[in-house]
Amino acid sequence: MTNEQEKLIERISEKFTAINQNPNVHLEGLVHSNPITYWDYILPEALLGLQVQRTTLPDEMVFIMYHQINELLFKMILWEIDQVSQSEHIEAAFFTEKLRRISRYFDMLSTSFDIMGDGMEVEQYMKFRNTLTPASGFQSAQYRLIEFASTELINLIDFRFRATIDRNTSYEHAFEHLYWQAAGKDHATGKKNTLLVNFEKKYKYMFLDKMESYNTTNMWTRFKQLPAEVQKDEALIKAMRHYDYTVNVTWVMAHYHAAGKYIGGGEATGGSDWRKYMLPKYQRRIFFPDLWSEEELKNWGENL
Numbered sequence: 578m579t580n581e582q583e584k585l586i587e588r589i590s591e592k593f594t595a596i597n598q599n600p601n602v603h604l605e606g607l608v609h610s611n612p613i614t615y616w617d618y619i620l621p622e623a624l625l626g627l628q629v630q631r632t633t634l635p636d637e638m639v640f641i642m643y644h645q646i647n648e649l650l651f652k653m654i655l656w657e658i659d660q661v662s663q664s665e666h667i668e669a670a671f672f673t674e675k676l677r678r679i680s681r682y683f684d685m686l687s688t689s690f691d692i693m694g695d696g697m698e699v700e701q702y703m704k705f706r707n708t709l710t711p712a713s714g715f716q717s718a719q720y721r722l723i724e725f726a727s728t729e730l731i732n733l734i735d736f737r738f739r740a741t742i743d744r745n746t747s748y749e750h751a752f753e754h755l756y757w758q759a760a761g762k763d764h765a766t767g768k769k770n771t772l773l774v775n776f777e778k779k780y781k782y783m784f785l786d787k788m789e790s791y792n793t794t795n796m797w798t799r800f801k802q803l804p805a806e807v808q809k810d811e812a813l814i815k816a817m818r819h820y821d822y823t824v825n826v827t828w829v830m831a832h833y834h835a836a837g838k839y840i841g842g843g844e845a846t847g848g849s850d851w852r853k854y855m856l857p858k859y860q861r862r863i864f865f866p867d868l869w870s871e872e873e874l875k876n877w878g879e880n881l
Contacts, residue, residue: 631708636701643693644714647686651719654682658726662794667803669810676796676816680823687828694835702839711771715760718780725787727824728797728864735759736861748788752781756860797865814868821864826857826878 578586590600616622627645630637657675661667724733730751734742738754761773769777792798800808800817807813833855857878866874 632705634701634705636697637705639693639696640702640705643689643696646689648717648719650682650686651717651723654679654723655719655726657682658723658796661796661799662726662791664799667799669803669807669813672800672803673810673813673816676813676820680816680820683820683823683828687823687831690831690835694838697839699839706839711775713772715757715772716776716779718783721757721780721784722787723824724862725784725791726795727820728795730788730792732797732863732866748785752785752788756862800865817865818868821868825860825862825864829855829857829860830878 586604589604593600593603611617628638628641630641657678661672661675664671730748731739731742733756734751734754735756735758742751742754758773761770761776762768796817800813836855859878861877863869863874863877869877
């Protein structure tokens with residue numbers, strides 16, 4: 578046995594002894610294990626078996642795969658955010674690098690609308706979309722988690738109700754006034770449409786739990802917990818602003834224009850008034866408001 582092999586055995590022994598495991602058992606397990614293959618590790622057969630069409634229209638497959646890719650990217654984004662959220666001590670370089678990774682994922686999402694926008698026939702879409710009602714991309718739970726993980730809850734409250742909500746407000750009450758409630762609720766009567774009822778039936782209590790857990794660990798709060806001199810780091814501020822604008826303006830507008838091409842003046846599959854619901858100038862959703870000038874805040878999402 579070479580010195581290098583002896584050192585590796587010693588490191589393996591130290592690793593498993595530290596967690597009260599017998600190193601010999603794990604070493605013997607290696608004798609009987611199969612070498613890993615790409616298909617065992619990535620599981621492409623399982624992944625490629627998740628696309629199930631509801632119609633015979635071929636472009637529906639583009640629609641399904643595109644949204645599944647979005648969900649994978651959302652998972653990657655949450656993976657990076659949670660490393661910041663759960664870190665005990667954060668340095669500017671670490672924070673900045675995570676933000677850059679997250680922004681690259683959202684940059685991909687923003688530019689990827691060309692795949693769907695130019696990759697489906699409008700005629701086919703207008704046929705298979707009727708089989709999707711009342712489902713909607715609105716019902717992406719991971720996207721809502723990204724929002725909860727990115728900023729303080731007050732910044733996700735419908736702009737009309739922010740003055741009535743503070744940190745003493747119950748999560749249940751705040752939930753009922755999140756900006757996206759407007760897409761499925763008649764605020765005159767309080768009645769919710771099927772889109773929202775189904776969404777809440779599936780995810781509401783998980784959302785309430787995450788709203789609480791991210792309350793003091795979201796990206797904006799973690800930034801404000803940094804030492805004052807670190808908060809002035811130019812690279813970090815630039816990364817924060819890029820992420821904020823990319824998520825809340827660039828990506829949203831890419832989605833808006835793609836919807837306009839296919840839906841035109843019609844309703845979304847979930848029945849929402851998608852034009853007012855999506856436009857940044859109406860939503861006024863800004864993750865890191867203190868990093869923008871008064872003029873920038875005033876003109877948020879205008880002229881797009």
